[in-house]
Amino acid sequence: MSMLAGQWNYFLVIALMMIGFYTVIARGNMVKKMVGLTIFQTSVFMLYISMGKIANGTAPILTDAAQKAYANPLPHVLILTAIVVGVATTAVGYALIIRVYESYGTIEDDELIKIIEAEEDEGADA
Amino acid sequence: MQDDPVIRVVAKVMIPTVMLFALYVQFHGDYGPGGGFQAGVIFAAAFVLNAMIFGLNRGRHVWPANLNLLAVCAGVLLYGLTGVASMLLGENYLDYDVLGATPQAGQHIGILLVEFGVGLTVASVMVALFFTFAGRMTHNRLLDRMEAQDKDAKRGAAKQAPKKRSRT
Amino acid sequence: MSGFLVDAALISLLTLIAILAVRLHRLFAVVMLSGAFSLVAAALFVVLDAVDVAFTEAAVGAGISTILALATLSLVPRDEKPHSIALVPAFLAFATAAMLAVAVSDLPAFGDANAPIHNHVAPEYLTGSAEDIGIPNVVTSVLASYRGFDTLGETVVVFTAAIAVLLVLGGYTRPRRRNGDRDKEDGNAR
Numbered sequence: 473m474s475m476l477a478g479q480w481n482y483f484l485v486i487a488l489m490m491i492g493f494y495t496v497i498a499r500g501n502m503v504k505k506m507v508g509l510t511i512f513q514t515s516v517f518m519l520y521i522s523m524g525k526i527a528n529g530t531a532p533i534l535t536d537a538a539q540k541a542y543a544n545p546l547p548h549v550l551i552l553t554a555i556v557v558g559v560a561t562t563a564v565g566y567a568l569i570i571r572v573y574e575s576y577g578t579i580e581d582d583e584l585i586k587i588i589e590a591e592e593d594e595g596a597d598a
Numbered sequence: 599m600q601d602d603p604v605i606r607v608v609a610k611v612m613i614p615t616v617m618l619f620a621l622y623v624q625f626h627g628d629y630g631p632g633g634g635f636q637a638g639v640i641f642a643a644a645f646v647l648n649a650m651i652f653g654l655n656r657g658r659h660v661w662p663a664n665l666n667l668l669a670v671c672a673g674v675l676l677y678g679l680t681g682v683a684s685m686l687l688g689e690n691y692l693d694y695d696v697l698g699a700t701p702q703a704g705q706h707i708g709i710l711l712v713e714f715g716v717g718l719t720v721a722s723v724m725v726a727l728f729f730t731f732a733g734r735m736t737h738n739r740l741l742d743r744m745e746a747q748d749k750d751a752k753r754g755a756a757k758q759a760p761k762k763r764s765r766t
Numbered sequence: 767m768s769g770f771l772v773d774a775a776l777i778s779l780l781t782l783i784a785i786l787a788v789r790l791h792r793l794f795a796v797v798m799l800s801g802a803f804s805l806v807a808a809a810l811f812v813v814l815d816a817v818d819v820a821f822t823e824a825a826v827g828a829g830i831s832t833i834l835a836l837a838t839l840s841l842v843p844r845d846e847k848p849h850s851i852a853l854v855p856a857f858l859a860f861a862t863a864a865m866l867a868v869a870v871s872d873l874p875a876f877g878d879a880n881a882p883i884h885n886h887v888a889p890e891y892l893t894g895s896a897e898d899i900g901i902p903n904v905v906t907s908v909l910a911s912y913r914g915f916d917t918l919g920e921t922v923v924v925f926t927a928a929i930a931v932l933l934v935l936g937g938y939t940r941p942r943r944r945n946g947d948r949d950k951e952d953g954n955a956r
Contacts, residue, residue: 480770482870484777490863491784498855501846503793503838507800511784514807514827518777521816526884527769527877531817532904533630534896541879543815544888545904549913552905553920555822556635556720559831560927563727566838567934570734573842580847623821628901631817633909639825646833674925677918692914702900709901709910712917716910719921723928724830730935731837738841 481522489515500581502569506562513558520547609651616644624717628706634713638720645725654732663729666722673719680711769813769877776810791846793839801832818905 492515495508524544532545573579576587624637649657680692687696694708695701780803787799804827811820874881895907909917 479870479873479876481773481777481876482873483867484774484781486863486866486870488777488781488784489866490859491781491788493862494855494859495788497858498852499788499846499849501793503835503842504788504796504846506835507787507796510800510827510831511787511803514804514823517819517823518807518810518814521811521814521819522876523873523881523883524816525814525877526879529815529879531631531815532892533817534892534902534904542892542904544884545891545908546883546888548816548819548905549908549916551816551819552633552635552822552909553917555819555826556639557920557923557927559826559834560723560727560924562831563731563834564927564930564934566731566834567931570731570838570841571934574738579842627906628903630903631821631905632903633818633906636818636821636825639822639830643825643829646830670925670928674921677921681914681918692911692918694911701898705899705907705911706901709899709906712910712914713906716917716921719925723924726928727834727931728830728837730931731834731841734935735837735840 482519485515485518485522488518502572502579502581503566506565506569509565510558510562513554517551517554520551523547605651609647613644613648616647617641620644620721624713625710627713628709634716635720637713638717639724641717641721642724642728645721646728649728649732654729654736658729661725663726666726666729669718669722670726673715673717673722676715676718677712680708680715684708772813773810776806776813780806780810791848793844793846794836796846797832797835797839800835801828804828804831818903 489512492508492510492512496505496512499505499508524547526541526543529541529543532542532548534542569579572584576584578584578587620637620641620643623632623640624634627633627637645657645661648660680694680697682691684693684696685691689696692708692712694704696704697707698704783799783803783806787796787803790796790799804823807827808820808824811817811823874883891904891908891912894912895901895904899907899911901907
């Protein structure tokens with residue numbers, strides 16, 4: 473129990489991460505995959521931020537008060553930039569999904585594979 | 599939604615407030631939570647709200663796409679050139695100590711410039727993303743209309759000259 | 767202990783939202799749930815003393831990325847094909863979770879002030895920021911000054927992503943093909 477009590481936060485984050493992971497690999501719908509990727513990504517952020525936390529500490533904004541325990545600012549910086557970069561790359565993903573739908577009329581990957589295989593067969597015949 | 603007076607009036611009050619808050623977050627980032635990334639996103643949210651409520655065309659009118667692209671590049675350039683400036687003054691790239699009279703003043707100036715560059719880039723990138731996605735809808739609608747017209751025209755042409763493409 | 771309760775409550779809420787997002791087939795609801803997920807995550811970041819991150823997550827995750835996902839949904843079908851639970855991916859997820867759990871149990875305890883992460887560079891940032899830079903918000907001084915190169919790279923990535931989206935979606939030349947039209951076009955070509 474004492475060991476579990478020390479790392480409970482990390483275990484919960486791992487559970488969350490695996491829900492995202494499952495969504496990415498099990499679901500065929502591309503928008504669903506992107507949502508799963510967002511969940512995965514956010515739980516990685518939580519893992520980082522959890523590591524920077526100090527018990528009874530405070531946010532890393534220096535004050536004159538006697539408070540000396542500040543949370544580690546380094547993971548905060550890494551994750552802050554990662555969030556903005558994450559939304560920018562997610563936008564690229566959505567843009568590609570829109571183009572796939574415009575070209576093939578579906579965003580389900582099994583249907584997409586069928587269409588592409590059919591096109592390849594046509595190409596082989598001709 | 600565009601004709602609802604409540605939404606229009608609330609938006610007119612909200613949009614300047616959101617922009618002012620974004621500027622506060624941008625320039626107060628040294629002392630409290632905030633900085634270029636957050637301010638950029640909040641500033642972009644004001645433009646997105648404007649475009650959603652008053653229509654895409656008016657949104658474009660307020661902030662033209664060409665200007666927006668320039669702003670995307672200007673932000674990155676401002677960041678990079680701040681580093682070059684400190685290099686020209688005899689320090690390492692992105693070491694702001696030499697930008698001001700004292701190292702601390704230099705750091706203040708450097709951080710202000712760099713954060714402004716980040717904010718400019720993020721704000722204009724988010725606006726560009728929104729307008730590109732939303733513009734695709736109108737684009738597709740236009741294409742559908744053109745396709746329908748093409749089909750009508752083809753049908754008319756097919757009636758007049760039914761055997762046009764015999765050798766292919 | 768109260769920290770534990772708030773933390774556990776927020777993470778349980780997040781897990782609930784994530785499970786719902788996986789189970790639902792109406793993509794509109796899924797996208798709104800992912801916005802809610804980001805907002806609750808922002809609350810969790812506040813509890814974990816990461817105010818800057820919480821700010822960003824609330825503005826970006828709950829705001830802009832939800833809007834982009836909704837814009838995407840207006841262009842693609844809004845319903846997912848129903849699926850049953852896939853066994854192989856579920857097994858893979860469980861196996862990965864088990865491995866990660868073993869790895870994580872070696873980490874220092876949560877909130878431990880003597881963990882290695884707090885002993886190496888962070889104290890230098892925390893003490894140096896007041897003297898070298900004179901800015902109270904250490905996150906800003908690390909972001910813009912100590913790790914300026916890093917942030918330059920991230921800014922360039924955001925810039926590149928915008929260029930990529932403009933290249934993929936911003937063009938106005940190619941007419942779109944739909945499933946029904948394609949057969950006819952191919953017929954004409956032959």
